[in-house]
Amino acid sequence: MAADLVPYTTVQETHIQLTNEANANAHDIHCPACKSLILKRGVATQVEHDASVNLPSYTSTTAPPFNWAVPTMMHFENIGFSHAVDGRRFLACADCEGGPVGYAGEGTFLIAGDRVRYGVGR
């Protein structure tokens, strides 16, 4: 499984370390559907999820265990906006429109830790 794109459930089960010593993402982050690269390793910071924000249903959960945060759209390799819900703009894969995989916050863009796949061992 060294070169697999790993879903969050597997990350949990196998206790894969997702952050590096700088609290940044240690692995490339990919779209769960089409596997497009969303964030390169090292560009996003792990932050707690704002519990008041629920993402529209995509996988089984609506409140991520944590988010990956970047300050600008330019940090993404590939991202798009999905429809807005209650004035909030959600992020989706620009290639396949899969998602939402995160949302736009105040001066930050957040990718849900459990809605992406991780390029572990790549």
Ligand SMILES: [Zn+2]
């Ligand atoms: Zn995609």
